[in-house]
Amino acid sequence: MGKPTGFMEYKRELPADRSPLERIKDWQEFHHRLPEEKIKKQAARCMECGTPFCHSGMLINGMASGCPNHNLMPEYNDLVYRGLWREALARLKMSNNFPEFTGRVCPAPCEGACTAGLAGDPVTTKNIECAIIDRAYDEGWMVPVPPARRTGKKVAVVGSGPAGLACADELNKYGHLVTVFERADRIGGLLMYGIPNMKLDKRYVERRVKIMEEEGVTFVTGTEVGRDYPSRSLLNEYDAVVLCGGATNPRxxxxxxxxxxxxxxxxxxxxxxxxxxxxxxxxxxxxxxxxxxxxxxxxxxxxxxxxxxxxxxxxxxxxxxxxxxxxxxxxxxxxxxxxxxxxxxxxxxxxxxxxxxxxxxxxxxxxxxxxxxxxxxxxxxxxxxxxxxxxxxxxxxxxxxxxxxxxxxxxxxxxxxxxGFLGPEDTMLEQLGIERDERSNVKADYGHFSTNVKGVFAAGDMRRGQSLVVWAINEGRGAARECHRYLTDSEDLI
The missing domain is CATH 3.50.50.60 (FAD/NAD(P)-binding domain)
Structure with a gap:
């Protein structure tokens, strides 16, 4: 690590928020940013711990310990400390499609598993992640990168929440032609309409969706599969389908x-x-x-x-x-x-x-x-x-x-x-003949994500039940990998 003693030399520091009595007058994001030198010091607190539990992503007693996406926190913290921001961005994007979302709304299980937190305060990993991606946009590094080649395979992704967006982003990188169906008038699922604007400014969602569009992903809004669009048409018109509709039945x-x-x-x-x-x-x-x-x-x-x-x-x-x-x-x-x-x-x-x-x-x-x-x-x-x-x-x-x-x-x-929520809605799943588990979620094993219907996969809250944005991203990425394997018998990028 660049600063093995940083966790002893520097105290944990987060950026200040706007005062509560000021920010309740509007709907704008209320977090300030730390200046670059302070961010570097916070990154320096990432210790040379040997076994970094922060990116383990294990489940202990039913709860995540460490990052489900297995973000390489020690690596990008070290790069930030050394001022190598663009390299830090590359490390971050290897495992997380949307750090601008998780950097704002994730409860940070990575910090709960930080070794520095055993004897003191954990590293401000979530804030450092947000600082990396915000700088990337400020510097113009986040630009569309369409795939060099197309496979000609067509995939439908149902639902544009974090699981659906992550799945679509990965499938597009593999070179497939991806269409995302969203029943609301705007893309984003719970990122758009489930989380208030002051917690996640919708400009960040729209900004990222625009890049995906320019990379070749097609978004269809105002279309509910099973009502506005026949569910069985998915099987006839696409080579594979990934269901990412969420667990939207409220308790x-x-x-x-x-x-x-x-x-x-x-x-x-x-x-x-x-x-x-x-x-x-x-x-x-x-x-x-x-x-x-x-x-x-x-x-x-x-x-x-x-x-x-x-x-x-x-x-x-x-x-x-x-x-x-x-x-x-x-x-x-x-x-x-x-x-x-x-x-x-x-x-x-x-x-x-x-x-x-x-x-x-x-x-x-x-x-x-x-x-x-x-x-x-x-x-x-x-x-x-x-x-x-x-x-x-x-x-x-x-x-x-x-x-x-x-x-x-x-x-x-x-x-x-x-x-909370009890599980996914019935209409589309019943029309497709999708099997459900004992909790009414789509029955599809984690790691494989395939349902009982050939060529149909499921990810996110629709499969696992109500959960975190970071878990949804993890599942969307995994379902994309398995869908790609189904389509091409390969895990290699085009």
Whole structure:
């Protein structure tokens, strides 16, 4: 390494964010950048650890330890430290098609497995990754590179989220003619409509898609396979098909009062908000407004956080986030050792903004909704909850048990359900005769990605269930490799 003692000489430093009370006034990205010399020092903290778990990508207790894409962090950190930015970009692009996305929205399992984090603070790998790709665009290094030759094979990719885009990008590099089908009016899947603009500016998505178009990938928007385009036509018109449609069935909360107006799935709330923002800067009013409302967000994950940040920008009166799970510990628990991903309390950007605006964290833990309360017009006015405690059953599984006497009613004129997703939608899969696993996901083994239908592959959340952007990229790349092998009996690039 260029600076073997860097992790002892330099402290971990991240770029400052715009202040919460300033940034809630707009929808712009709120992260600043570190100057080059500071980035170099952060890269110098990457120690000569011998066994770099940061790029291992292992699953430990069901969670990623290290980068699923196996990014070569020690190599590109060393190159950044030495000022070889273009070479660092080449190393980064070897394993990650879209560092401009992961560098902004990935929870960084690489940093959770960083050896420097054992005795101190981990290397700021995610920020360094983002700095490399941002510099590449600034310097004009990110230009279209079409394949030198074409195979003549046609491949359809269904879905333009991170899995679909990664798959299409790789298949195009192999020289195949790739068409990506997207049912929304813009390309990007959850990158476009599932993640708010202040967390991932849509300019970055559109910029990358434009390069892919110039490299030869064809994008078809506003076309839902199975409804607007017959599913069986894919098999007739293309030599292979890769299904990357995501796990888009939201988990519902079927309790008393669910039919009341003002209760929405978080995915619909976020999608409509981003579309209206991009179409008209919210001037068209075609979104679900939280303005001057008491808002209850049910769900404590990233989507719930995105809802909190969005309703604050709408000018909500209050916002409360209900979480059935206990609060995470401040430090790693004994059953969560390194190099597992650290399950510790995180104050994310949405909670940070709520604290600055209202003086308290919006999250309430170990609490569950029992019924929704409405008025004579059929609109929600409140949520009745009860606290729970987690106890073991006879099989040793932890289950929530209600605590008598803890019932409470919360005011709410808007309720957002952010409780995750159950699996992919049915229409296209049923038309194609695709087998499903016990969780309703497409049945296709990891590493092979082939379904029961010849020439049809599956990747991303549609195959593995709701997961991370970085896992989707990993799966899209893997499915492209297997699809290429199916088409040509070769893994070599053209």
């Amino acid at each position: 519902d909360l079927k309790i008393e009062g669910r039919e009341l107006k003002g209760i929405h799935f978080a995915v619909d709330f976020l999608r409509l908000n981003t579309k209206s923002l991009l179409d008209s800067n919210l001037a068209d009013g075609k979104y679900i407004s939280a303005g001057d409302k008491d808002v209850i967000v049910i769900g404590g994950g990233d989507t719930g956080t995105d809802c909190v940040a969005t309703v604050i920008r709408h000018g909500c009166k209050t916002v409360t986030q209900l979480e059935i799970m206990p609060q995470a510990p401040l430090q790693r628990a004994e059953n969560n050792p390194w190099p597992q991903f650290p399950r510790v309390l995180k104050v994310d950007y949405g909670q940070e903004e709520a604290i600055a605006l209202y003086g308290k964290d919006p999250r309430e833990y170990c609490i569950t909704a029992k019924r929704f309360i409405g008025d004579q017009d059929g609109r929600v006015t409140g949520v009745q909850t009860v606290n729970v405690e987690w106890v073991k059953d006879e099989q040793g599984r932890f289950l929530p048990r209600e605590i008598p006497g803890t019932e409470k009613v919360w005011r709410a004129q808007l309720v957002l359900l952010a409780m």
